[in-house]
Amino acid sequence: MARGEVSTGRKRNSHPQDWCVDQSWVAWQLYVALGGFAQERAAGEAIWDPCAGSGRTMVTFAEDGFRVFCSDIVNRIDPALFAGLSLPSFFHADFLEAARAPAPCSIVGNPPYSYIEGIAEAFVRRALQLATRRVCMVMPIKWQGSQVRFDLFDQDFPPQAVLVLTQRPSMPPGDMIPMLEAVGKAFKGGVVDYAWFVWNVQQPTARHQTRIIWLPPLDRPELQLPVEGLA
Template sequence: MSGELSSANSRHPWDWYVEERWVTHRLADFLPLDEGVTYLDPCCGSGNIVEALAERGHQAFGTDLFERYAGARFLGVHDWMGDQRHLLEASDALSIFFNPPYSRQNGALVRGLAEKCIRRAIEVATHKVAALLPVKWLASKGRYNLFERDHRPSGIYILCERPSMPPGDVIEQLGKRAHDGGKVDFMWVVWDLLAEPLPHAPTFWIPPRAPGRSEDLKLERAA
């Protein structure tokens, strides 16, 4: 999962950074989600994207390299970028929503890791792919081909409220108190695989949540 720490030496060795469920709910508020489609998060971590989609009434499941998700929607340990495909990937109506690892695997730098995960998702999915990424990810010479030549996004959804995305091991220690204000701007990049590519990818700004809701969450974390 892409994280909010900038120092390579301080990053989680597997890029396990945990977004809160509201991050997915806010996307669902602005992006029409397909009915009758299975949603897969192949890097599900603690399962927040899966649970958020399920809370919206969608059939959603998750897999991961590690068993970090205790929910019934966890379909087991699976290497998304490995040679073996999961049975769910053969679904004829599949969307993939995920927070892909950005640059680290077992402590080692893997260049282009998030892009490789996204290209795999576009290959496997039949309907939509939505990837949660830092906004700065858009400005890259190396990813120009992904965006313009190979797979132009159908929409870029910028979160105007910065999400807090601490490492999963910190959450294991501190619980909800680990989420304490975001430091990095994030966005959802969406590919609609059934739609004709547009001349340019439209950009949407998702407004912050109502102030009262944010304050309620702060009090909840402090309890």
């Protein structure tokens, strides 16, 4: 496969529970685009990743002093990612059975997408019920083009924005990373296009008003700025 990438979505390359490890800049670009989550900070709200994996998505928030919660069906948090920081509060949970959030929060994560039919949409719908302010989920761009999800996107909960990662991230299965690191191919550039899907549960977006925004490549630092109307 091109450039050593294994996050193609093909079942033979997938983790059985869709544990894929995104690069830290993926969450960082979301963080910048949403103005450092200033709304959540002003309200004293936490950030919760209910599909935490190793915890990489939460590093940016922990570094900037947010109260961070992580949960998953298996504890795979990597303490090395939080060197010099307080480890996030972790609890075991099947997110689809969660009755409440651990605190007033926005929900940010890289959800499972295929090992159970419809699980990604189920995660989004549950997050929209539990989040205090925003829901941000990173998914393959092709996820938005689906007859099955028409009601989610058009009728029930139109996203506030789709933030396209113009630089493709690498998201290898977590259990393959040690082997890939040994040969220098853990994060060698992606072959799948991704985007952040963002909902503001406090200010629901009207039908046909979803914004599509292209986030700049990492080698364009002068363009890494908050997005007007989202920050």
